[in-house]
Amino acid sequence: MKPLPFRYMKPQTLDEALEALGSGEDAKVLAGGQSLVPLLNMHLARPALLIDVNALEGLSTIEPSDAGLRLGTLVRHQTLLTSSEVRRAVPLLAEAAALIGHEAIRARGTVGGSIAHADPAAELPMVAIAKRATIGIRSASGSRRVPAEEFFIGYLMTSLGPDEIVEDVLFPMAPSPSGSAVEEFSERHGDFALVAVAAELSLGEDGRVARAGVAVAGAGPAPAAAREVEAALIGQASPEGVRATAKAVAADIAPEDDLHASASYRKHLAEILAARALERAWQRAKAASEAR
């Protein structure tokens, strides 16, 4: 199927884009198009106006700072894979990006697009939750930053207003020594995950887990922080101990039965994948600690 007619604009400045977005017309923002265009083709999205933000300057930047790694909304998935900056500052992002679709999808798909689309099985929203990232949001009337956990509120639903745009995502740096890992289960290479888990651990001076960020995708209407697991991780000092905390993940997620998997299978996978991700994250954190 092919898109139904819409009006198209390609603003040259963010202000121009925001003005159009705030005009009250039924508008959608087009970035990489890898989620939106299928919806247009299937007539599931029927906007009157499409605002193509690809020409906007300054939204493709990758900026490391003390506060963390700031990714402009137009940074492409493929860039997350190839950027040494990203790999150094937030290795979790590079590892997760490798699992996004196929190269043809990654070449176009953007960080902001994935965050705003908020597919519950998508990798970047999950990493944003695990990293306690904040989403920079702009509208004609101003800007605000929202913690990822408050941003993703339901199935394909975010706290983004109709006149707002995702401007950037800020991923805080983990206190070192740290290690991270992503584990994903999909039926075929490149598919959306049935369930995925992202984990990052920082060790304290005593070699024990001092800080943990764990998130689960594909096990509920939105990506979820595994708070019970995170709490259980603090103070753990062995791979077995770290693995064992995965059992708590069931309390953190609320999957439902659907066409592809039962809720109980998703819970089961979340636990298995959490254990695997945590063990690898632990080993990496340990290696980082020993390298110091």
Added chain:
Amino acid sequence: MDQIGRSVRREEDRRLTTGRGRYVSDIVEGNMVQLAFVRSSRAHARITGLDFTKAQSMPGVVGIFGPKDMGEAIKPLSFGPPPESAMEPTMPCPLADGVVRHVGEPVAVVVADNRYIAEAAADACEVEYETLPAVADVQEARKNQVLVYPERGTNVAAVVTRKTGDGEAALKRAAHIVQETFTIPRVVGHPMEPRAVVASFDPVTGRLTVEAATQGAHTVKMGLAAVLDLAPEKIRVVVPDVGGGFGVKNRIYSEDAVAAWLAIRLGRPVKWAGDRLEEFLATNQGRDQVHTASLGVDEEGRIVALADHFLQNVGAYTPEPLIVPAQTATCLPGPYRLPNFEATVEVVFTHTPACAPYRGAGQPEATFVMERLLDRAADAVGIGRDEIRRRNLVRPEDMPYENGIIGRDRQPVTFREGDFPGTLETVVEALRVGTSPDDGKLRGTGIIDFMEVSGGVLFEICRLELGRDGVVSLFTGTSSQGQGHRTSWAQIAADRLQVPMDQVRVVEADTDTVPMGLGTFASRSTITAGNAIVQAVAPFLDKCREEVAALWEASPEDVLWEDGFFRLAGVADRAMDLRTLAVSRPLDAPLVEASAQFMDANTSFGMGCHGVRVAVDPETFQISIEDYVICHDAGVRVNPLLAEGQVFGGTVQGLGTAWYEALRFDAQGQPLNTSFMDYLVPGSAEMPDFRLVKRDFPSSSNPEGLKGLGEGGTTAAGAAFASAVEDALRPFGVKITSLPVTPASIFAQVKGGVRP
């Protein structure tokens, strides 16, 4: 030079790899309009109103037509004579005549300047429905609480039975009886090219020309003649490059009839290029059987009896009503010695798209049931899964072996050649090679046998014509959708004519070139067209001999044909090849042509064996295939490389059904997974590299020893995959009785994933 048996590369690949193919959707003609269909959003409803007002006024819309506009052309499509005559086809009208019976049935059609406008206008058409109760599940439908055709009083369209020996009654003599219920779900064929048609009408000649993505040019021609009340000679159907078929493009569809009707009505070329959603909703689907089957064996595991009661969901319309269920019933015994057999199938209507022949057409279902039962019986007897097969396969000394069932050629099923136990041993041996890493995964193997039924369906005609340039044109009614007929047919003709391959030009699937053709399906084309080609060569050469004799002023009996040259008996230096003959003939000499019609009266059977080793993650139940060995009797291989491609491709399609594919419907008949995001098909990363072991036995059923091989891979893969996965999961006691075998379906059985 011998051409048969060489892996000649396909000439069309120069075009197809460089973007110079010509598929129906690529065709552009002056003044052409495009179609989009308004399709039913309900599985069962009465249409109480159609309002095109809003859509009609959209710029670029040429017209919108409903069933009333089509008048006389609104009548059930005709498929032609069905091979099984026990039941008439139940076909849809080109546009639904008041009642819709599945989601996606065409209700009205938009004609517009391009497909974008047509789709937008179709979207704006308003259809008023009186929703009626619907039923999609075959077991529900059999309860007859909701009727697809109330006037019939039942959803059971037909009952077919096959029986040999004492049938089911013999089960009581068995030492072990294993019984299971097996489910093979609804799947979608999904050639990568969606169906498409371009129709144009020439008012000068009064002829309709239709270019269609079809497996049967003459089938479409006859179907159009019937629905449009046109004389068949007023219709020409031509088949350009076709992007896959797999059985589902082997009929006339509503869209073909509507496009042709509009071409006449509007006097403009009309194109309908369907899309993926339309493939999900409006193209024949396959499988969808539920079996309750019992196998009885003696103390040593020798088969005593097989009994099977099964249901075939045929959807709302059945273009070829009994082909699939009858073929399943016929193929259940497989390549085994089986003294007592009974199968009964109930063919059941539901409010779903037509479920009809799709690659394998009943054979994969039969093989899954029989091979699963043999695995069970082996466990019951306490012998290996390969051993039980060894003890039951038909042996060379049993041949010719008649199993007592009448096949699709209306002859008793007879295995005339092959070494079935030898084929099994070959695969067992091959699969032993190779080791697996010690990585904590569970491993299992599956070794299953199958029988590929090929040909045995009517006839093809081959016409040979000598061109002025010496090129021999070969015309036949088959239709390639990727099989590479142009190459294989040219190989056969060049071999027998003893000319280089480029001296043969193959023209197939153009109804103006041969009076009749059946098309490409049922793994019949190589057998039927191949023998027809060979049989056309002799009369063609006779004609040539007469021409040579005329040139030499000799008697035709004195003209000999040797090594590609005509020679005059007793005269050493008089020789002439075909090319010289062609250019030497006077301009007023009559056309040199000859044809032959080969009636494929006897089905060919090719036995094969698949052996597969899988690894299963004991925590997630992710499956990977580590080794896959195939032995598949292909008779005489005309082109071994193309033959290998058919086997590999067929096997991967079978693995799709085995591993991923199932179209699900809700209780109201709404299909739930109609995109490639939700309906998975095999991808390159998970598919294995196959190892092919060759043991070929030329067919005794046709003069050239040819066999079909396009369906055997699909037939075998589901049974092999299920067997291997179940073997790997022995520690969990998992029993696989339905497809697809997904990690989620395994988890549902092991409940919690903890090894007991």
Added chain:
Amino acid sequence: MTEISMRVNGENRTVNVEDYWLLADVLREKLGLTGTHLGCEHGVCGACSVMVDGEVVRSCLMLAVQADGTEVTTVEGLGDPDHMSPVQEGFMQEHGLQCGFCTPGLIVTATHFLKENPHPTRQEVREALSGNICRCTGYQHIVNAVLRAADEGEKKAPSPR
């Protein structure tokens, strides 16, 4: 209607397009480049893959207006029947295609992949092509074709036309 200009297979092309038309349809219907096929129109099957500014994209997921000012390479631009590229030749020699409908997308994807990874393993090839569905071949001959092209590339650097 918007006027867009692209450099397509080395030629400058200017064309008026509706804003909501997909790049795939403009290539096929306005520029006559019907080698790019539409197999699903939802970004999964990969038949419509083309290169835009050197990257492989799904032309069913890109609006034609977005391709204004870009350099586009389709399967037609990689070779012609008399001058096939190593990948195209590989597909022919290894029987890497049957119906040929998915083939253009696979050839574009494989060509780009071999530029990035000239000496791949079988599994790397399989993963690189996993976003392109082929329903006919079972993939094995396609993998052979790409590896053959890689071997050819070693002998002589491919010269994209």
